[in-house]
Each structure stands twice: as structure tokens, then as C-alpha cells.
Amino acid sequence: MDLAYYPGCTLKTRAKNFETSALAAMSALGINLVELPRWNCCGTVYSLAEDDLIHHVAAVRNLIRVKEQGKNKVVTLCAFCYNTLKRANLVMKDSPDKRYAINIFMDEEPDYYGEVETAHLLQVLRDDVGWEKIAGRVKHPLKDLKIVGYYGCTLLRPQSVAIDSVERPTILQDLLKALGGTAVDFPFATECCGAFQIVNNRDIITERTAAILGSAAKSGAEALAVSCPLCEYNLRQTQSSTKQPQSGVPVMPALYFTQLMALAFGLDLAVCGFEENSPETRAWLKNKGLIS
Amino acid sequence: MNNKPFIKRALVIGGGIAGIQAVLDIADGGYEVILVERSPSIGGHMIQYAEVFPTLDCPQCIMTPKMVEIAQHPNIKLMTYAEVQKLNGSAGNFEVEILQKARKVDVKKCTGCGTCWQKCPEKVSSEFNAGMAKRTAVYIPFPQAVPAKPVIDTEHCRYIHYQQYMAGKREGKKPPECRICEKLCPVGAIDWEQHDEIVKEKVGAIVVATGFDLMPVSRIPEYADDPDVLNGIQFERLLSPGGPTAGVVIRPSDGKTPKEVVFISCCGSRDPEHGVPYCSRVCCMYLAKQALLYKHAVPDGQAYVFYIDIRSTGKGYEEFIQRVVEDGVLYLRGKVSRVFREGDKLRVYGADTLSGKRVEIAADLVVLGMAVMPSDGTKELLIKLGIAFDEAGFVAESHAKFRPLETNVPGIFVAGMAQGAKDIPDSVAQGSGAAGRVLTLFAQSASADKALAVV
Numbered sequence: 001m002d003l004a005y006y007p008g009c010t011l012k013t014r015a016k017n018f019e020t021s022a023l024a025a026m027s028a029l030g031i032n033l034v035e036l037p038r039w040n041c042c043g044t045v046y047s048l049a050e051d052d053l054i055h056h057v058a059a060v061r062n063l064i065r066v067k068e069q070g071k072n073k074v075v076t077l078c079a080f081c082y083n084t085l086k087r088a089n090l091v092m093k094d095s096p097d098k099r100y101a102i103n104i105f106m107d108e109e110p111d112y113y114g115e116v117e118t119a120h121l122l123q124v125l126r127d128d129v130g131w132e133k134i135a136g137r138v139k140h141p142l143k144d145l146k147i148v149g150y151y152g153c154t155l156l157r158p159q160s161v162a163i164d165s166v167e168r169p170t171i172l173q174d175l176l177k178a179l180g181g182t183a184v185d186f187p188f189a190t191e192c193c194g195a196f197q198i199v200n201n202r203d204i205i206t207e208r209t210a211a212i213l214g215s216a217a218k219s220g221a222e223a224l225a226v227s228c229p230l231c232e233y234n235l236r237q238t239q240s241s242t243k244q245p246q247s248g249v250p251v252m253p254a255l256y257f258t259q260l261m262a263l264a265f266g267l268d269l270a271v272c273g274f275e276e277n278s279p280e281t282r283a284w285l286k287n288k289g290l291i292s
Numbered sequence: 293m294n295n296k297p298f299i300k301r302a303l304v305i306g307g308g309i310a311g312i313q314a315v316l317d318i319a320d321g322g323y324e325v326i327l328v329e330r331s332p333s334i335g336g337h338m339i340q341y342a343e344v345f346p347t348l349d350c351p352q353c354i355m356t357p358k359m360v361e362i363a364q365h366p367n368i369k370l371m372t373y374a375e376v377q378k379l380n381g382s383a384g385n386f387e388v389e390i391l392q393k394a395r396k397v398d399v400k401k402c403t404g405c406g407t408c409w410q411k412c413p414e415k416v417s418s419e420f421n422a423g424m425a426k427r428t429a430v431y432i433p434f435p436q437a438v439p440a441k442p443v444i445d446t447e448h449c450r451y452i453h454y455q456q457y458m459a460g461k462r463e464g465k466k467p468p469e470c471r472i473c474e475k476l477c478p479v480g481a482i483d484w485e486q487h488d489e490i491v492k493e494k495v496g497a498i499v500v501a502t503g504f505d506l507m508p509v510s511r512i513p514e515y516a517d518d519p520d521v522l523n524g525i526q527f528e529r530l531l532s533p534g535g536p537t538a539g540v541v542i543r544p545s546d547g548k549t550p551k552e553v554v555f556i557s558c559c560g561s562r563d564p565e566h567g568v569p570y571c572s573r574v575c576c577m578y579l580a581k582q583a584l585l586y587k588h589a590v591p592d593g594q595a596y597v598f599y600i601d602i603r604s605t606g607k608g609y610e611e612f613i614q615r616v617v618e619d620g621v622l623y624l625r626g627k628v629s630r631v632f633r634e635g636d637k638l639r640v641y642g643a644d645t646l647s648g649k650r651v652e653i654a655a656d657l658v659v660l661g662m663a664v665m666p667s668d669g670t671k672e673l674l675i676k677l678g679i680a681f682d683e684a685g686f687v688a689e690s691h692a693k694f695r696p697l698e699t700n701v702p703g704i705f706v707a708g709m710a711q712g713a714k715d716i717p718d719s720v721a722q723g724s725g726a727a728g729r730v731l732t733l734f735a736q737s738a739s740a741d742k743a744l745a746v747v
Contacts, residue, residue: 165513167513167514167630168513168514187516187630187632187633187634187639215634218634218635
């Protein structure tokens with residue numbers, strides 16, 4: 001089965017391992033993620049200003065690309081892209097005035113009415129593939145791995161675009177269980193990592209990620225499964241910049257859920273790109289007997 | 293229209309405080325009245341409470357005389373463990389079908405000695421104690437139950453399970469034959485052959501007083517599913533001298549004394565997005581009362597109350613709130629975003645909007661002032677009776693101001709929480725009011741025709 005796939009900028013630069021592992025894992029499940037031609041930036045952050053319509057144009061353009069392909073659904077990996085595309089689509093669907101203004105502005109494009117569904121890959125796994133089929137594909141169950149699912153914000157907020165229960169999501173844990181791992185619940189699964197504050201206020205990131213990692217460690221987890229490249233980046237950066245033992249920040253690998261899928265499916269480890277994760281990741285995986 | 297005589301006999305549905313008041317007033321007015329209650333005893337939610345605001349009297353003390361009077365009143369026919377199933381006819385000539393569930397106990401023989409429920413080996417969660425304690429499969433819900441005659445809970449009784457197994461209607465391991473209650477009953481009152489039956493009654497007027505239930509805590513997933521997170525009724529049971537801990541306040545997870553207790557108002561109330569849009573009207577007051585009773589029980593403990601507004605509009609209520617604040621309960625104006633476990637504490641993330649600061653509390657116990665809703669099954673009953681209800685499922689009165697106790701069906705009245713959120717004094721007032729409407733109808737009605745002109 002072919003699925004239209006929107007990568008976004010980060011997956012081509014800082015999170016290549018997210019993309020390579022996802023493409024390989026999905027192909028192992030019989031699904032081809034077909035990259036959209038002529039895609040552009042998603043707009044990165046959904047603009048909350050009522051009259052800032054120009055901000056939605058980038059996202060809408062991508063959705064028009066999907067429509068051009070004769071598709072009515074597009075899959076994203078990056079949680080931010082998911083959020084901006086999905087919310088921009090809601091504007092086009094539900095706000096006639098805004099839709100009119102945006103369509104008029106993009107007079108070089110065909111008119112768009114919000115016909116394309118944006119799905120995150122986790123939704124595809126849950127709703128289209130199903131946990132049973134995924135479990136059936138597992139060659140090396142991730143047994144004895146205690147992993148927390150860390151969702152961050154943009155997959156779950158606002159409620160209108162949430163891929164799961166806003167307050168008690170389970171979709172990542174459900175995937176981890178299907179992969180044969182032990183999914184550990186932890187109370188900080190939906191706390192914000194600090195997001196873009198990494199640019200101008202590192203202290204916020206340090207405080208947030210230390211709290212998240214601390215809570216994960218207290219819950220008995222050894223690693224985090226993530227789906228947002230910015231969460232991954234922030235978690236990794238904090239750990240390497242506060243590695244002094246006195247900082248009290250636990251060292252814990254943060255892995256994309258697709259890397260864990262590739263591992264469990266027994267795929268060629270080159271697709272995982274573990275060298276781009278935190279330096280401790282390989283050592284931990286080796287220690288667990290998952291890589292040699 | 294018909295010319296049948298107007299039946300001057302009433303039916304009250306629901307044996308909580310509103311129904312109790314209505315039944316007693318109708319009976320004292322000189323007319324026969326049937327009280328139908330679906331649980332094994334009358335008393336409703338009020339009998340579960342520790343002490344009631346603002347006077348702090350004990351419900352067991354002030355309510356049991358009324359309950360006993362109902363059992364003994366010559367004009368009252370009490371049917372517990374029974375449910376109204378069907379209604380035909382109109383004002384003055386209602387025909388009601390009532391399902392009398394099998395108690396499996398012959399109440400004429402039973403003396404209420406207690407041997408059966410003391411010896412029954414099957415322990416299940418106690419509804420009266422809101423799951424905070426166990427009861428047996430043959431049981432009276434609480435010691436002051438009226439009637440003080442047990443019922444056998446057929447869903448949990450071992451011998452019933454055994455019978456089902458032998459008849460091929462039950463899977464799994466063979467249950468023990470048990471029958472301990474039957475063997476030990478000194479008067480031979482256990483009656484396995486008793487079955488559900490339909491009782492038909494004719495009445496002229498009906499009062500619906502089916503009360504409320506609390507919104508399930510699971511509707512607010514951000515307030516953790518945790519043994520130390522309680523709803524208001526569960527905490528009442530902890531505070532009650534007749535409760536599972538004899539009034540000693542403990543942390544259910546480990547039995548220790550909770551030193552930091554957080555009370556959260558408006559859990560589901562005034563929250564159209566996630567809960568219900570209306571104010572539940574009782575939570576501000578009962579949480580204040582619970583905080584005060586907690587301070588009495590644990591003087592060195594700290595109680596916090598998160599609130600949006602303090603709604604203390606009843607007589608003596610604002611004075612009561614002031615007393616609670618002066619006694620050291622800390623009021624924080626803001627909502628709580630999350631409650632989650634961290635080690636042996638519950639972390640509460642909230643806001644104090646008066647100081648503009650985020651608040652984090654490491655609490656031992658969290659009490660949720662959950663929204664009140666029409667009791668389970670109200671909607672189904674109202675449909676059977678043909679009564680209109682509002683979006684929330686409360687009975688829609690005929691006119692919000694001038695016919696507050698009348699339903700859209702002539703001859704059927706409403707009282708208590710079934711009509712909307714209200715406190716005990718208002719429920720009692722409505723119980724009396726509905727009884728008054730019934731008595732007026734009876735006094736004016738020689739025939740059903742004339743009665744309908746009145747209603």
C-alpha cells in the first residue's frame with residue numbers, strides 16, 4: 001500500500017534517523033511512504049493570531065500537493081508538522097471566511113476546502129495497520145526493556161487535533177507492548193519539553209527536561225520513546241550539557257519509536273542511525289544485547 | 293377523560309431525603325402512600341454523610357427517626373428493593389407496575405438478628421461505603437437500614453452461582469454449594485424459591501424523587517486514578533463515625549494519617565467542555581465542611597481548597613465558610629491542572645490566581661468535588677413515566693418559577709435532586725412541597741375529571 005508522506009525539514013537535516021528508520025519499518029509492514037513532490041516547510045508553528053492567515057499558506061500549499069496526487073490522506077512523522085498541517089486544514093474546513101481569503105491569495109493554486117486528512121504515523125499504525133499485525137512482524141521482541149512513551153505537546157494539543165486521549169494517552173505504550181517491550185507509565189508523558197525556548201533560554205529546557213528525565217527514571221524506565229524531533233533534540237542536548245554527576249539529571253536514551261520498530265523487526269541497523277542519538281544510546285543497546 | 297373516582301392514594305419513587313419527606317407529609321395528611329426504593333434500604337445519599345452543613349448535625353441522628361416512622365406508619369406501604377417498571381393511565385387513575393426484586397429472604401419470618409450477614413463468607417464492595425469497605429453477599433446496607441431485613445445479592449451469592457453452574461448457565465470452576473446462611477438462620481427465613489415479581493398498584497398521584505449520583509472520577513483523567521484520590525462521598529465515609537475507619541481519617545493506600553489534604557471544587561461542574569455546564573450547588577459547602585471536619589480529626593494537618601468561586605448562598609452558609617477559613621483551611625482561587633502520584637505523595641499542580649503564581653502541593657490525600665448528575669437509570673425511568681427532562685437529564689419542571697414541582701404529566705410531581713442540583717434543606721422543602729401539591733389534588737378531586745381541571 002502506498003501512503004502520501006510529508007517529511008518536513010527536520011527529517012532531512014537533524015532527524016534523518018527518524019526518517020530512515022520509519023521508511024524501513026513501514027516497508028517491512030508492507031506500506032510505502034511516498035514522499036510528496038514539491039513539498040515545502042509546514043510553517044513550523046501554528047499561528048494563533050486570528051488575522052495571521054499568511055502563516056497558514058505554507059501548510060495549505062502542502063495539502064494541495066497531496067490533493068494533486070489524487071490522495072486524500074497524508075502521513076507525517078514530525079509531531080510539529082502534524083500539528084501545523086492538521087490545524088491549518090481545520091481552518092480550511094471550518095472557517096469559510098478564512099478559507100476564502102487564503103484561496104484568493106493563492107490564485108496560482110486550485111481552491112482547497114480541507115479535503116485532505118492529516119494523520120500521524122502512530123495513528124496509521126494503530127488504526128490502519130493494527131497492533132496485532134505489528135506484533136506479528138516482530139522478530140526480536142524488546143523484552144526486558146523498560147521504556148516510557150514521551151508524547152510532548154503537539155500530538156495531543158489542542159484537543160481538536162489530539163491523536164489520543166489528551167490527558168491519558170496510551171498509543172506509544174500500546175506500540176511498545178506490541179513490540180514486546182515493557183511500557184512504563186510515567187506522569188510526565190505529556191509535559192512540555194520547553195520546545196523553542198532552547199534558542200533563547202536554555203535554562204527553561206534544562207529545568208523541563210531534567211524534570212521529565214527524573215520522573216521517567218523514578219518510574220523505573222531506562223529509555224524514552226519519542227515522536228517529536230524537537231523533544232528528542234532537547235532531551236539529548238540537556239543530557240550532554242549537564243552530564244556532570246552532581247547535576248542529578250539521569251542519563252537516558254531517547255529513541256524514535258520507529259527506531260524501536262526497526263530494532264524489533266530485525267531490520268538492517270544502518271536504517272536506525274543510532275550514531276545521531278545521544279552517545280550513550282549505542283552502549284545501552286549493546287548492554288541490552290540489541291546490537292553488537 | 294373518564295368518570296372513574298379519583299384514587300386518593302399516592303406513589304413516591306425514591307427513598308432519599310426528598311422522597312422520605314414527601315411520603316411522611318402525604319401519610320400524615322391522611323392518605324395512603326407507597327414508597328418505592330430500588331436499593332435494599334431507604335435513606336438515600338444523605339445517610340452516607342458524616343455530618344451535614346452548616347449545623348454539623350449527624351444524619352444518622354436526624355434521619356433515622358424519619359426512616360423508622362416510615363416503616364411503622366399505618367398509611368405507608370414501603371417497598372424496598374423494588375423498581376417502577378411501567379405506568380399507564382392518567383392523574384387520578386394511574387396503574388403502576390412495580391418490579392419487586394427477590395430478596396431470597398422471607399421478611400415475615402426474619403427477625404433481623406444478623407447471623408446470616410455475620411457468617412456469609414462472600415465479601416464484595418459495599419455500595420453504602422462507596423467502595424471503601426466490604427459487605428457480604430447477604431447483607432443489610434448499613435446498621436440503621438430500614439427495613440432491617442437483609443437481601444441476598446444474587447450476583448455474588450455462592451449458592452446462586454452454584455445453582456447456575458449446575459444448570460449449565462455458568463462457566464468456569466465449580467462454586468461451593470455454601471448455603472451457610474440457610475443452615476445458620478434460626479427461623480428458617482432464607483427462601484431460595486423467592487423470585488422477582490410484578491406488583492400492580494393503582495394510585496392517583498406520583499412524586500418522582502430519584503435523586504443523584506456523582507459524576508465518575510474517570511471523566512476527569514488528569515486527576516489520577518489512585519487509591520488516595522477520593523470523591524466527596526468516599527471522604528464522607530472516612531469522616532463518618534459509623535464508617536469503615538470509625539471516623540479515623542487515614543490514607544487508603546497505606547493507612548497513615550494524611551497531613552496534607554487537597555480539596556478540589558468544580559470537578560466536572562461549570563465545565564461545558566469536559567463535564568457539565570451547571571453548578572452542582574453543594575460542593576463548595578460540603579468541601580468546606582469536610583476540610584473543617586478533617587481539621588478536627590487531624591489538628592496538625594493542612595487542608596487546601598481550590599475553588600473558582602465560593603458559592604455559599606444558603607442561610608448560615610457564608611458564616612460557615614468564614615468559620616472554616618478562620619480555622620486555618622487555606623483557600624486557593626484557581627483550578628488544578630493535574631494530580632499524579634510521585635512516590636508516596638500525590639503531586640497537585642494548580643494555580644493561585646490571586647497571587648498569580650503556580651502552586652505545587654505534595655499531598656497525602658486529594659478529595660474531588662465531583663459534579664452531581666441525575667442518578668443512574670433516571671432517564672430510563674422518566675421515559676417510562678413519559679416525563680420530559682432537560683439536556684443534563686434532570687426532570688424538566690412545568691414552569692421554572694410558578695410550577696417548580698409539576699412535571700409535564702398532570703398528577704406527577706418532582707422533588708429533590710431529580711429536578712436539579714440542590715442541598716438538603718431545599719430537597720426537604722421540595723419533598724414537603726410536592727406532598728402539598730398531592731394533598732391539594734386529593735382535597736379538590738371528587739372525580740378524575742375535576743382533578744384534571746385542577747392540575
